[in-house]
Amino acid sequence: MEKVKETAPKALIFLLIMTLLCGVVFPLVVTGISQLLFPRQANGSIIEIDRKKYGSELLGQQFTGNEYLWGRVMNIDTSTFTDSEGNPVMYAGASNKTPAGEELEELVAQRVEKIRAAHPNQGDTPIPVDLVTCSGSGLDPHISPAAAEYQVQRIADARGISAEQVREIVVKYTKGKFLGVFGEETVNVLKVNLALDGILK
Amino acid sequence: MSEAVLQYILYVVLLIGLAVPLGIYIGKVMNGEKVLLTRVLSPVERGIYKVMHIDPQEQMNWKKYALSAVLFSIFGFVILFLLNILQGFLPLNPQHLPGTSWHLAFNTTSSFVTNTNWQAYSGESTLSYLTQMLGLTVQNFVSAATGIAVLFALIRGFIKVKTDGLGSFWADMTRIILYILIPICLVLSILLVSQGVVQNFSPYETIDLVEPITAGDGTVITQMVVPQGPAASQISIKQLGTNGGGFFGVNSAHPLENPNAFSNFLEMTALLLIPVALCFTFGRNIKDKRQGIAIFLAMLIMLVVCLAVTGANEAAATPQLSQNGAVDITAGAGQAGGNMEGKETRFGIATSATWAVYTTAASNGSVNSMHDSYTPLGGMITMLQMMLGEVIFGGVGCGLYGMIGFAILAVFIAGLMVGRTPEYLGKKIEPYEMKMAVMVCLATPVAILIGSGLATMLPETMQSLNNPGAHGFSEILYAYSSAGGNNGSAFAGFNANTVFLNLSIGLIMLFVRFVPMLATLAIAGSQVKKKKVAQNAGTLPTHNGLFIFLLIFVVLLVGALSFFPALALGPIAEYFQMLG
Numbered sequence: 001m002e003k004v005k006e007t008a009p010k011a012l013i014f015l016l017i018m019t020l021l022c023g024v025v026f027p028l029v030v031t032g033i034s035q036l037l038f039p040r041q042a043n044g045s046i047i048e049i050d051r052k053k054y055g056s057e058l059l060g061q062q063f064t065g066n067e068y069l070w071g072r073v074m075n076i077d078t079s080t081f082t083d084s085e086g087n088p089v090m091y092a093g094a095s096n097k098t099p100a101g102e103e104l105e106e107l108v109a110q111r112v113e114k115i116r117a118a119h120p121n122q123g124d125t126p127i128p129v130d131l132v133t134c135s136g137s138g139l140d141p142h143i144s145p146a147a148a149e150y151q152v153q154r155i156a157d158a159r160g161i162s163a164e165q166v167r168e169i170v171v172k173y174t175k176g177k178f179l180g181v182f183g184e185e186t187v188n189v190l191k192v193n194l195a196l197d198g199i200l201k
Numbered sequence: 202m203s204e205a206v207l208q209y210i211l212y213v214v215l216l217i218g219l220a221v222p223l224g225i226y227i228g229k230v231m232n233g234e235k236v237l238l239t240r241v242l243s244p245v246e247r248g249i250y251k252v253m254h255i256d257p258q259e260q261m262n263w264k265k266y267a268l269s270a271v272l273f274s275i276f277g278f279v280i281l282f283l284l285n286i287l288q289g290f291l292p293l294n295p296q297h298l299p300g301t302s303w304h305l306a307f308n309t310t311s312s313f314v315t316n317t318n319w320q321a322y323s324g325e326s327t328l329s330y331l332t333q334m335l336g337l338t339v340q341n342f343v344s345a346a347t348g349i350a351v352l353f354a355l356i357r358g359f360i361k362v363k364t365d366g367l368g369s370f371w372a373d374m375t376r377i378i379l380y381i382l383i384p385i386c387l388v389l390s391i392l393l394v395s396q397g398v399v400q401n402f403s404p405y406e407t408i409d410l411v412e413p414i415t416a417g418d419g420t421v422i423t424q425m426v427v428p429q430g431p432a433a434s435q436i437s438i439k440q441l442g443t444n445g446g447g448f449f450g451v452n453s454a455h456p457l458e459n460p461n462a463f464s465n466f467l468e469m470t471a472l473l474l475i476p477v478a479l480c481f482t483f484g485r486n487i488k489d490k491r492q493g494i495a496i497f498l499a500m501l502i503m504l505v506v507c508l509a510v511t512g513a514n515e516a517a518a519t520p521q522l523s524q525n526g527a528v529d530i531t532a533g534a535g536q537a538g539g540n541m542e543g544k545e546t547r548f549g550i551a552t553s554a555t556w557a558v559y560t561t562a563a564s565n566g567s568v569n570s571m572h573d574s575y576t577p578l579g580g581m582i583t584m585l586q587m588m589l590g591e592v593i594f595g596g597v598g599c600g601l602y603g604m605i606g607f608a609i610l611a612v613f614i615a616g617l618m619v620g621r622t623p624e625y626l627g628k629k630i631e632p633y634e635m636k637m638a639v640m641v642c643l644a645t646p647v648a649i650l651i652g653s654g655l656a657t658m659l660p661e662t663m664q665s666l667n668n669p670g671a672h673g674f675s676e677i678l679y680a681y682s683s684a685g686g687n688n689g690s691a692f693a694g695f696n697a698n699t700v701f702l703n704l705s706i707g708l709i710m711l712f713v714r715f716v717p718m719l720a721t722l723a724i725a726g727s728q729v730k731k732k733k734v735a736q737n738a739g740t741l742p743t744h745n746g747l748f749i750f751l752l753i754f755v756v757l758l759v760g761a762l763s764f765f766p767a768l769a770l771g772p773i774a775e776y777f778q779m780l781g
Contacts, residue, residue, distance in 0.1 A: 003268055011272040013253050014371060015280065015343070018378065023339040026383060027434040031401060034394040034433065042400045044427045044457060046408070053408045056427045058397050058456035062414050072546065078416050080326045081426045083407050090410065090425040094451055096573035096694025098672040099542045100779035105521035112527045126529035129522060133542040136454030136553075136570040142546035146535035175461075182208060183462025184537045184549035193411060 047190070049199055055190055060092070060141040063193060066118065066158035069151055069170070071189035072130060072140040073111065092138030108132050121153045142186035145174055159196065169195045205516065205532065205551040209508060212555050213501075216470050216477060223474060224481030224493075230380045231353050231373065232486065233257075242379050249375050257375075260366020263726025266354050267719055269370040270347055274314050274715075277340055282310040284336040285328075294329035295404035301327060308703035313337055315714035316344035316444055316596055318566050318689035319706060321697040323450030325428040330402060337446060338435045345442025345475075346377040348598030351718055352479065355602050356486050358725030359626040362732055367725055382441060385471075389437035392467055397460035400433040432458060440471040443596040445566030445689045453556070453569040454545055461547055465569060469556050472565040476594035479601050487626055491744035496604055499752045503593045504562050507582045512554040514579035515540045519779055543574030554579070561586040564596035566689025573667065573676065573692035577779055580692070581772035584679050587686035589760040590645040596687060599714075602721045604752075606641030608743065609634060609724070611755045615741050624740060627733040634727060640720040646763035648709045649685035653678050653767065659701060667694025671778060675771035684709040 034042040047054045055061055062074045075095045078088040097104040111132040116122070128147040148170045156163040173191040177183050194200035229236050250257050261269065284291070285306035289299040301309065305321055312319040313336070324333065350373035357367050394400045406427040413423045432448040436458055439446055453459035453468055480500070484493020518530040518540040532538035537549025544553045553570035560567055561583040572583050586593055592604040609623075609630055616623030616630070623630040630638075656662045656677050666673040676695040683690055684706045691697070697706065742748060 003265060004272065007265070007269050007272050008276075010253055010255060010371060011269060012276050014249075014374065015273060015276045017249055017252065018343050018374075019280070019335060019339050022342040022378065022383070022438075023335040026386070027334050027338060027431045030387065030390040030394070030434040031431060033391055034400040037391070038394050041397045042394050042433075043403065044399050044406060044429060045397045045460075046406065046427065053406075054411060055408050055425065056406075056457070058460050059425070059427060060456075061410050061412065061425060063412050064414075065412060068412065076414065076416070078420070078422055080323075081405070081407075083424055087424075088416070088420060088422055089407050090414065090422050094454070094543055094571045094574070094693065096571055096667050096692070097542065098577075098668045098775070099522050099540050099574055100519045100577050100775055101521065101668055101670070101672060103668070104542060105524075108522060108524060108528065112524055116527075124527075126526055128536045129518070129528050129530045129538055129541045130536060130546055132528055133522070133544075135541075135545050136543045136568070136574075137451045137456060137545060139451075139456055140545050140547075141456055144536035144546055146529070149535060178462035178466065181204075181211060182466055183547050183552050185535065186547045190411065197411075 047194065047200070054194055054199065057188060057191060058141055059139045061190055063189065066154060068196065069143070069148060069155060069189050069192045070131065071143050073132065073134045075134045075138045077138070094136050094138055095134040119150065119154050122150060125150070141188055141190060143189055145185050145187055148187040148192070155196065166196070205512065208551040209512060209555060212469070213505070216473055219470060220474055220477035221481055224478035225485060227381055227478055228482040228485040230376050231482070236380065238380055238384060246375055246379055250372070253371060255369065255371050257369055257372035259369040260364070261369060262365045263354070263367055263722045266367050266370050267722045270351065270718065271715070273343070274347065277343060278310050278314045281313060281336045281340055282306050284332045285309055288329040288332045291329065291331050293331035293334070293402065296329070298327060298329050304700045304703040305698055308707040311707035311710045312689065313340040313444070313446060314344055315687055315710045316348055316442070316599070317684065317687040317710045317714070318439065318444045318446030319684055319691070319710065320446055320689070321703055324447060325449050330430050333435055333448065334431050338438060341435065341438040341442050341444040341446070342378055342382055343374070345438070345444060345597045346374045346382065348596055349377050349475070349479070350374050350598070351721055352598035352602045355605065355721055355725040356483060358728040359628060360487055361729050363730060365726065365730055367729060382438065385441055386437040389441065389467060389471060390433040393433045393436060393464050396464040397457065398433040398436060398464060399429050399457050400431055401429055402431060403429045405429055428457065436468065437471070439567060440468045440565065441475060443472060443476065443563050443565040445560065447567060452567050454571065459569055462552065465548060465552060465556070469559055469569070472567065473559045473563045473594055475597045476563050476600045479598065483601060489626070489744070492626065495744045495749050496601070496608065496752070499749045500592070500594050500604065502749070503753060503756070504558065507562065507586055507593070508555065508558045511558050511579045511582045512551065514576040515550045515554045517576070519576055520781065521779065540574070540576055540579070543571030545570065557583050558586070560690055561688060562593040562595070564591035564600060564686055564688045566683065568690050571693055572679070572690060573694045577772045577776035580675065581768060583690070584675070584682050584772065585760065585764070585768070587682040587688045588646070588649060588764045589756055590642060591686040591688060592756060599687070599718070603641060603717060606638045606717070606721065607756050608752055609638040610642055611748070611751045612741055612743065614755065615751060621739050624734055625743060627736070628728045628731050629734055634724050637720040637724045641717040642759055644713045644716045645685045646759065648713050649681045650763065650767070652685065652705055652709050653681035656681065656702065656705065661699070661701065665696040665699060665702065667696070671771055671774040675775065678767055678771050680706065681709065685713050687714055
């Protein structure tokens with residue numbers, strides 16, 4: 001008991017010092033430096049053109065129109081967030097379904113059917129796996145180059161432009177692996193679609 | 202395929218390359234030797250000692266050291282608990298989030314005080330900026346530092362002779378936070394922001410969707426939310442301190458938490474950096490580098506095997522995904538292929554699998570892909586690493602002291618075989634140390650088996666499951682393995698926010714954190730009193746290949762005997778169902 005009385009005040013003071021240091025000073029210093037050096041990135045990498053915001057280049061949006069590049073399957077969540085008037089606002093999450101189960105098997109089969117119907121030109125070509133699966137965040141902003149290429153002709157037909165023009169835009173917003181080794185090649189779906197619409201130049 | 206293998210190899214090699222110099226640096230800091238940052242930081246360090254009225258040279262006995270660690274954790278617990286339930290009345294809450302329920306607060310608090318970071322909530326929709334910053338970020342720093350401090354008390358127990366002092370808990374904590382955690386986190390945070398991790402105090406943005414969407418019930422949704430907050434400063438320490446609690450619900454799979462392959466490399470390396478470095482620190486500070494390398498190699502061998510199994514299974518995907526060839530799951534030609542359910546395009550298979558194996562090896566528990574959606578055997582490996590007691594590198598400090606517990610067990614078993622009193626690092630291992638080592642090694646299996654057993658018997662647990670059948674059982678088993686290994690990752694479809702789950706998981710996290718910690722300090726307290734015994738022909742060398750093999754054997758033996766039946770009901774059963 002004697003020892004508890006002697007140690008307790010030290011423990012409390014130490015916790016307060018650390019709270020100040022790690023919980024106040026540290027995050028504030030990081031925020032200050034970040035806002036000074038990287039204001040765009042620190043605030044969500046928002047794409048803003050002529051004062052209109054089109055989304056974050058890091059967060060996926062769902063596209064279903066034939067004239068757009070489609071992204072990953074999104075597990076849309078409309079119940080978590082609302083705007084100031086109480087209307088539901090889109091967010092997304094993971095499916096957390098086992099890839100070895102019947103439930104996902106059926107879902108994937110439906111997606112395959114839908115995608116095949118929209119891409120008659122592809123016939124029985126196998127569909128790249130990222131087009132029929134939900135990502136980890138549900139908000140994956142990217143698609144693989146193979147999945148983008150699969151859709152090129154459909155987009156070209158819907159827009160009445162050449163496949164080459166679509167491909168050019170896809171290539172423009174394709175990023176290679178980091179240092180040529182790490183991670184995977186990605187196509188930014190939102191950027192491609194904004195470019196297709198002529199908004200992003 | 203070969204490109205993926207190159208990624209795996211480079212990730213591991215770069216990790217070790219960074220860990221070796223860091224290990225030496227940590228060793229110097231903890232001995233109070235001069236380092237590069239001493240000139241800048243020593244005034245701050247001395248200031249802290251002055252405010253606290255402590256003598257940094259104080260030599261606490263193990264009981265005082267333990268008491269300091271426990272009291273400090275209790276105060277941390279109280280403050281974090283209050284922040285959770287009272288956040289609705291406190292500032293820095295632009296989303297006007299209410300206080301959490303008492304049982305969720307208990308769970309979250311236990312989780313962050315024990316360096317587990319199990320999350321039964323989703324950060325962006327549950328916790329205010331104040332709670333995340335003043336509560337969680339602080340516990341991320343101090344719980345990590347506590348684990349490292351206890352490791353150094355144990356190291357001193359082996360080096361020092363015939364005394365009872367293990368050093369000052371307060372000086373150890375101060376040095377770890379000031380010289381190691383804060384400087385690395387500062388650099389890491391800024392680098393992460395430069396890649397697109399958010400760092401601000403603004404309210405969430407709502408932005409018009411380019412193409413409005415129609416929800417299932419027919420409502421048209423025209424806007425999306427872009428969450429904000431002081432994320433980078435919390436993410437750096439959640440990785441470096443093997444904490445793992447995401448700022449956002451989906452953790453480092455979230456593009457605003459981990460935007461690209463470079464940020465991923467930083468976060469993923471950070472999560473295993475200190476546990477690897479500490480192996481080299483250990484060898485340096487006990488003045489026998491070979492001992493540290495032996496433990497490092499035992500851990501590395503297990504890690505590489507786990508990486509190979511998980512990587513191969515995720516790349517192979519499942520028949521359910523490939524749909525008789527209608528879906529292209531092959532790697533190459535512009536895609537990563539494999540099991541992409543729950544994985545991000547920018548990470549693909551190799552980078553996701555490496556993270557999954559690192560994070561469950563390290564008791565970190567952050568994820569960049571959803572383990573619930575891993576293939577049966579790929580997911581089983583992540584579970585198994587936690588069941589082995591988080592000693593394949595493990596959490597900062599606690600992973601290594603857990604492994605030293607197994608080393609004591611190993612020399613004891615070897616001693617039994619040849620009929621000699623076992624020794625480790627020149628000190629005799631006697632019944633008292635054995636009892637304590639058994640507590641270190643068995644706390645995790647006992648907690649996991651009792652916890653998951655109880656939960657499985659309760660009918661209401663069924664409602665928390667997200668998948669039926671064997672995979673549903675795996676979700677329960679994973680939850681308790683995660684708690685029992687102080688890991689914190691999840692098969693995240695499992696809804697853990699119920700009274701029973703919050704309480705049982707919370708209690709297990711406290712049990713498996715503090716029982717092994719106190720037992721480790723007791724070993725340190727007993728060893729420090731002993732004299733060194735001279736090495737002779739009968740001494741079992743603990744730095745050669747034979748011992749590395751023996752150590753791996755003991756770790757796997759305890760794990761396999763404890764968990765094979767449970768794994769057979771979960772992932773193994775699912776694997777055979779998958780083959781149909």
